[in-house]
Amino acid sequence: GQNIDQPTEMTATEGAIVQINCTYQTSGFNGLFWYQQHAGEAPTFLSYNVLDGLEEKGRFSSFLSRSKGYSYLLLKELQMKDSASYLCAVPTMDTGRRALTFGSGTRLQVQP
Amino acid sequence: DVKVTQSSRYLVKRTGEKVFLECVQDMDHENMFWYRQDPGLGLRLIYFSYDVKMKEKGDIPEGYSVSREKKERFSLILESASTNQTSMYLCASSVLSGDTGELFFGEGSRLTVL
Numbered sequence: 001g002q003n004i005d006q007p008t009e010m011t012a013t014e015g016a017i018v019q020i021n022c023t024y025q026t027s028g029f030n031g032l033f034w035y036q037q038h039a040g041e042a043p044t045f046l047s048y049n050v051l052d053g054l055e056e057k058g059r060f061s062s063f064l065s066r067s068k069g070y071s072y073l074l075l076k077e078l079q080m081k082d083s084a085s086y087l088c089a090v091p092t093m094d095t096g097r098r099a100l101t102f103g104s105g106t107r108l109q110v111q112p
Numbered sequence: 113d114v115k116v117t118q119s120s121r122y123l124v125k126r127t128g129e130k131v132f133l134e135c136v137q138d139m140d141h142e143n144m145f146w147y148r149q150d151p152g153l154g155l156r157l158i159y160f161s162y163d164v165k166m167k168e169k170g171d172i173p174e175g176y177s178v179s180r181e182k183k184e185r186f187s188l189i190l191e192s193a194s195t196n197q198t199s200m201y202l203c204a205s206s207v208l209s210g211d212t213g214e215l216f217f218g219e220g221s222r223l224t225v226l
Binding site: 008033040041042043044045048087092095096098099100101102103104105 | 116143145147152153154155157160162168170202206214215216217218219220
């Protein structure tokens with residue numbers, strides 16, 4: 001089976017840095033996704049990591065350690081619009097890796 | 113621009129009614145998915161399809177069926193709606209076959225069953 005764990009909620013201050021962690025267990029790793037979902041809206045793709053290390057994309061970076069089954073999303077220079085849920089996901093092996101298995105999501109609240 | 117369109121944003125139905133949720137994508141994607149999203153449970157896969165007329169069960173298919181008669185359209189059917197099917201339903205599509213690709217989501221359909 002597959003299991004993904006993320007913290008349920010986090011709070012951070014505008015302008016600060018926040019790290020959202022994700023641990024996963026899966027048979028046969030094929031990459032890890034991060035999605036952002038604003039309240040009442042569709043999830044949108046943020047990043048995809050398949051190799052170990054940090055990938056930077058503007059204010060957002062994503063890190064992966066395959067040996068530890070661990071990833072994090074790093075958000076810098078937080079803005080109020082970053083208040084959203086952040087979903088960690090891995091390919092679902094039972095679907096031929098077509099679908100994604102999602103964590104429950106981390107709801108981030110950015111305060112002034 | 114990539115577009116996944118779900119026919120209804122909000123629906124209210126009564127227990128026992130038959131419910132159709134429609135999803136259309138304009139990207140010529142092979143794969144299409146139906147998820148439901150509930151607080152504390154995240155997104156759970158109901159059904160997916162990797163080709164026209166092909167369908168595969170996901171994690172929670174009970175009480176649901178699907179139809180994919182055309183490549184761009186994937187419908188979710190609740191034969192007899194029940195209150196525990198009150199949820200947000202999200203349709204998604206992806207381009208790659210046999211491997212993992214980014215999922216593109218529709219805006220969601222919030223269904224309330226009374």
